Amino acid sequence: MVHILGINLPDNQLARFALTSIYGVGPHLSHRLCARFQIHDRCRVKDLTPFQTTALASFLQSPKTALPVPQYPLAPANFVPRPPFKSTQELQAEFNAAKTAQKQNRDEKLLQMAPEKKSRDPLTELRIESELRREIRENIAHQRMIGSYVGRRHAMHLPVRGQRTQTNAKTARKLNSLDRW
Amino acid sequence: MALASSRPSFYRSLQGTLTGLPHTRGYANSPPGQQSPFKIQNVKNSGTSKNKKAFSRKNRIGAFRSMNPSQLTDPVLQPHSNLSVPSFKPELMTEDRIGQVVAFNQTPHDPIKYFGIPKNMLLEFRLLSQRCSVIRNITVFTAEELKSAASKPSHKTRYVLTGPSGCGKSFLLLQAVQFCLAEEWIVIYIPRAKTTVNSTTTHTYDLRTQTYLQPNFAQQTLRRILEVNSSNLQTLTMREGLNYDRRSFSSGTTLAQLASAGSKDPVISSVVLETLLNELSRQSKIPVLLAVDDFQAIYNQKTLYRDPHFSAIRPYHLAIPRLILEYASGKRSFPKGAILGAITAADPMFPVTTELMDELRLPGTHPRSAYNKRSKILQEYAQGLMNLPVPEEFSPREAASVFENWMRDNALTAPANDEVFLAKYTESAGNPKAFVWQGILGTLEGAAPIVSENTPWPQLREGRM
Numbered sequence: 292m293v294h295i296l297g298i299n300l301p302d303n304q305l306a307r308f309a310l311t312s313i314y315g316v317g318p319h320l321s322h323r324l325c326a327r328f329q330i331h332d333r334c335r336v337k338d339l340t341p342f343q344t345t346a347l348a349s350f351l352q353s354p355k356t357a358l359p360v361p362q363y364p365l366a367p368a369n370f371v372p373r374p375p376f377k378s379t380q381e382l383q384a385e386f387n388a389a390k391t392a393q394k395q396n397r398d399e400k401l402l403q404m405a406p407e408k409k410s411r412d413p414l415t416e417l418r419i420e421s422e423l424r425r426e427i428r429e430n431i432a433h434q435r436m437i438g439s440y441v442g443r444r445h446a447m448h449l450p451v452r453g454q455r456t457q458t459n460a461k462t463a464r465k466l467n468s469l470d471r472w
Numbered sequence: 473m474a475l476a477s478s479r480p481s482f483y484r485s486l487q488g489t490l491t492g493l494p495h496t497r498g499y500a501n502s503p504p505g506q507q508s509p510f511k512i513q514n515v516k517n518s519g520t521s522k523n524k525k526a527f528s529r530k531n532r533i534g535a536f537r538s539m540n541p542s543q544l545t546d547p548v549l550q551p552h553s554n555l556s557v558p559s560f561k562p563e564l565m566t567e568d569r570i571g572q573v574v575a576f577n578q579t580p581h582d583p584i585k586y587f588g589i590p591k592n593m594l595l596e597f598r599l600l601s602q603r604c605s606v607i608r609n610i611t612v613f614t615a616e617e618l619k620s621a622a623s624k625p626s627h628k629t630r631y632v633l634t635g636p637s638g639c640g641k642s643f644l645l646l647q648a649v650q651f652c653l654a655e656e657w658i659v660i661y662i663p664r665a666k667t668t669v670n671s672t673t674t675h676t677y678d679l680r681t682q683t684y685l686q687p688n689f690a691q692q693t694l695r696r697i698l699e700v701n702s703s704n705l706q707t708l709t710m711r712e713g714l715n716y717d718r719r720s721f722s723s724g725t726t727l728a729q730l731a732s733a734g735s736k737d738p739v740i741s742s743v744v745l746e747t748l749l750n751e752l753s754r755q756s757k758i759p760v761l762l763a764v765d766d767f768q769a770i771y772n773q774k775t776l777y778r779d780p781h782f783s784a785i786r787p788y789h790l791a792i793p794r795l796i797l798e799y800a801s802g803k804r805s806f807p808k809g810a811i812l813g814a815i816t817a818a819d820p821m822f823p824v825t826t827e828l829m830d831e832l833r834l835p836g837t838h839p840r841s842a843y844n845k846r847s848k849i850l851q852e853y854a855q856g857l858m859n860l861p862v863p864e865e866f867s868p869r870e871a872a873s874v875f876e877n878w879m880r881d882n883a884l885t886a887p888a889n890d891e892v893f894l895a896k897y898t899e900s901a902g903n904p905k906a907f908v909w910q911g912i913l914g915t916l917e918g919a920a921p922i923v924s925e926n927t928p929w930p931q932l933r934e935g936r937m
Contacts, residue, residue, distance in 0.1 A: 322778070322782075323782055325778075326778035326779065326780060326781075326782050327780045327782075328780075329675060329676055329677065329684075329780065331671045331672060331673060331674060331675060331777065332670075332671040332672070332776065333671065333672045334674070338674075360780040360781060362781070363677055363679070363682070364682050365682055365683070365786075365789045366681060366682035366683050366788070366789060366794075368788070368849050368852055368853075369803070370681075370682060372680050372681040372682070373680060375680060375714070375715075375716045375743050376715060379678075379679065379680075382679040382680055383679060386679055412781070412782070
């Protein structure tokens with residue numbers, strides 16, 4: 292049993308499916324999350340390494356403060372790797388040093404250029420659980436505040452999107468309200 | 473009123489007879505210790521009483537329960553096959569033995585058990601009493617090629633077995649593997665190369681090799697290579713020592729010891745596999761065969777793996793497919809040996825790509841022109857591959873042997889005569905898979921009805937005994 296954000300993920304489930312039990316994470320976001328942490332499609336929750344579990348949990352706690360994933364180099368066709376004498380940590384340290392040196396040069400050039408492009412990665416603007424519920428509540432409150440039709444319908448516990456009310460508005464009568472979440 | 477009074481006595485008298493009947497129908501009862509799945513548990517629930525546990529796996533009975541094989545004592549269910557097929561030997565790979573059925577017997581280093589086989593062949597071997605295959609003219613040709621390849625470097629013998637679906641490519645590859653093992657080669661057989669690219673094994677990025685390593689698959693592969701080739705690997709030793717992750721292997725360690733260490737620990741398995749293959753590429757004592765089924769899967773531009781930025785990982789950026797690609801393209805080579813690949817013609821997820829079709833000069837289903845997209849890197853990895861077309865039909869002699877083999881194994885419901893054989897051979901157009909699965913195993917013909925001559929109007933009594 293793995294616990295992420297207070298949600299219990301059953302051991303035998305596929306990790307990609309288990310992540311969808313988090314509020315705000317659907318199949319596509321779950322696929323992206325698995326890709327980010329190098330979890331393959333058929334990985335079960337019990338096969339996740341402790342490193343992957345902690346990385347997932349810490350990312351989902353605060354997606355905005357997570358470090359961006361660096362672009363690691365990929366071997367060209369005739370690449371011959373070095374013999375395995377250096378450890379992974381040393382190689383990583385070398386890579387990081389090279390990257391920071393490169394970044395310093397780029398930063399100077401970028402100061403003159405146009406602002407950064409917005410990244411297309413949905414994980415950078417990920418909103419889940421309480422944050423997402425708060426956003427929905429704020430949206431409904433905003434609609435009421437500006438006095439719109441949508442706001443009025445929420446307040447009256449009636450369907451918002453033009454459905455019929457002569458019959459069949461049961462779900463709206465039960466669930467629609469101003470403080471929905 | 474008279475009737476009403478008599479009815480209760482009638483029912484009472486009936487009850488006596490009903491209770492006398494033994495309660496025989498017990499198969500719908502729930503297993504002991506568990507609640508009946510069809511009994512309504514909570515009557516208090518409003519609406520439908522959903523007993524969710526009733527349909528869980530534990531409580532479900534189903535229509536029947538399969539019996540333990542040891543309880544099958546009825547004589548009808550005992551095996552009656554009189555199949556005695558000679559076992560496979562390399563000496564049988566001659567022209568005069570074409571059409572003979574041979575069996576792959578269970579040996580201590582059985583490649584079928586340790587390496588595994590493609591799914592279709594597995595199902596067929598489950599049905600037969602012995603694991604048989606027929607020697608075809610292409611088998612003899614391949615055996616000759618492999619014999620001559622034993623003294624040449626592997627980059628000079630790189631064949632890809634091609635042909636339409638069901639023509640016997642995987643079977644031929646297995647025959648080649650068995651042949652090479654019998655000739656004391658070192659054999660590395662990957663029966664389902666699809667599993668290296670369809671995102672079913674762990675992958676981790678490695679900065680040293682700048683590729684995604686597949687440690688669990690490497691561990692499994694090392695274990696399999698060790699189990700099948702242990703005797704050969706024990707005679708070979710490492711030329712250079714290896715120091716990795718606080719483990720060290722001195723220069724005299726046998727390759728068997730190296731492989732065994734790698735097969736126990738996934739952390740070092742990728743490095744050990746790489747070192748093992750490097751050592752095999754340096755020794756020229758024992759020829760090495762690298763046989764890969766599902767060969768076209770590693771030539772697809774995009775695998776099902778995704779990198780952290782969600783773009784598809786290319787096959788040459790994954791450790792195991794990259795290894796296969798390097799040996800298949802001749803960039804790396806064994807001093808003695810061969811590379812054999814067999815494509816799977818009918819897999820929509822991993823079709824045969826344009827680069828492979830160009831190199832092997834296959835017609836393909838759609839016309840290709842210079843304007844079709846091709847990947848330069850994959851073209852480079854496909855350079856020098858030779859096409860070995862597997863004939864798409866059995867010759868009548870081969871088909872007859874296969875028919876007799878299944879007949880002796882009691883697989884035929886129809887009477888075993890020439891008409892049935894020729895009918896099935898024609899219906900399947902000689903295609904091996906169709907001949908066996910739809911022809912022999914799928915035939916609806918049964919035994920002809922036997923009517924005695926003495927009955928009047930026998931044609932009317934046909935079928936009625």
